[in-house]
Amino acid sequence: AHKGRTPEEVVKKYLQKVRNPPEEDCTICMEALGGPSGYKGPDMTSVSRTESIGRLTQCGHLYHLQCLVAMYKNGNKDGSLQCPTCKTIYGVKTGNQPPGKMEYHVIPHSLPGHPDCKTIRIIYNIPSSIQGPGHPDPGKPFTARGFPRHCYLPDNEKGRKVLRMLLVAWDRRLIFSVGTSSTTGESDTVIWNEIHHKTEFGSNLTGHGYPDPGYLDNILQELKAQGITEEEEKL
Numbered sequence: 001a002h003k004g005r006t007p008e009e010v011v012k013k014y015l016q017k018v019r020n021p022p023e024e025d026c027t028i029c030m031e032a033l034g035g036p037s038g039y040k041g042p043d044m045t046s047v048s049r050t051e052s053i054g055r056l057t058q059c060g061h062l063y064h065l066q067c068l069v070a071m072y073k074n075g076n077k078d079g080s081l082q083c084p085t086c087k088t089i090y091g092v093k094t095g096n097q098p099p100g101k102m103e104y105h106v107i108p109h110s111l112p113g114h115p116d117c118k119t120i121r122i123i124y125n126i127p128s129s130i131q132g133p134g135h136p137d138p139g140k141p142f143t144a145r146g147f148p149r150h151c152y153l154p155d156n157e158k159g160r161k162v163l164r165m166l167l168v169a170w171d172r173r174l175i176f177s178v179g180t181s182s183t184t185g186e187s188d189t190v191i192w193n194e195i196h197h198k199t200e201f202g203s204n205l206t207g208h209g210y211p212d213p214g215y216l217d218n219i220l221q222e223l224k225a226q227g228i229t230e231e232e233e234k235l
């Protein structure tokens with residue numbers, strides 16, 4: 001995807017020109033917007049004065065062009081950009097979830113707090129393998145603990161909506177990541193990304209169980225923060 005488009009070209013797609021820089025700092029490099037970017041990597045070519053800062057088209061936040069380009073190069077370079085201030089997403093955000101499988105089915109039992117419906121069980125399976133481009137240490141192995149991981153949603157209208165959005169999140173590689181587990185401290189391992197799942201069915205020993213009346217609204221917010229909204233679900 002986005003072959004032949006340089007990081008600078010990707011970033012510029014989402015920017016409007018700014019004629020008079022306000023007397024504010026760029027929140028990426030903490031240097032004045034009126035001055036040069038604090039981000040001067042060895043491969044940074046000089047940019048013309050009028051192009052040195054830009055305004056993100058939807059949210060209006062201003063940054064040095066070179067700061068946004070450096071941020072983009074630091075990510076997984078998928079053609080999308082996320083405003084570091086307000087998290088507005090430009091383009092389609094994708095992640096670095098390793099290859100694996102997502103399956104789901106309905107089980108004929110009710111979750112605590114959802115006595116009137118059955119339950120959707122999602123099963124994620126990711127095998128350990130070697131880190132790829134977009135991972136912390138490409139070429140080095142990563143581990144995958146606790147797979148298959150089983151997760152639960154109430155089989156009602158809202159739960160099914162969350163499921164459809166999770167399927168989109170899976171396709172965009174946003175459910176898991178590779179990094180250091182905050183629970184075990186292990187590095188180079190598969191970890192949950194920023195979309196919370198319920199992994200306990202009839203108990204709540206870890207805090208990742210039911211009942212939790214705010215859960216579905218919470219996960220809808222977390223999906224939105226990854227750029228996944230109702231309008232985008234396609235099944």
Ligand code: NAD
Nearest residue numbers: 145146148149150180181182183184190191192197199208
């Ligand atoms: P992590 O500890 O780095 O945490 C990342 C996010 O996942 C955090 O927001 C955290 O709140 C959440 N999280 C942590 N434990 C969770 C759990 N049990 N269920 C749902 N969400 C959880 O993430 P991690 O290293 O991927 O997971 C923590 C540990 O839980 C790992 O050691 C993993 O093996 C284990 N786990 C096991 C199963 C299983 O079915 N056996 C399922 C999930 C997690």
Ligand code: ZN
Nearest residue numbers: 026029064067
């Ligand atoms: Zn800057």
Ligand code: ZN
Nearest residue numbers: 059061083086
């Ligand atoms: Zn913004």
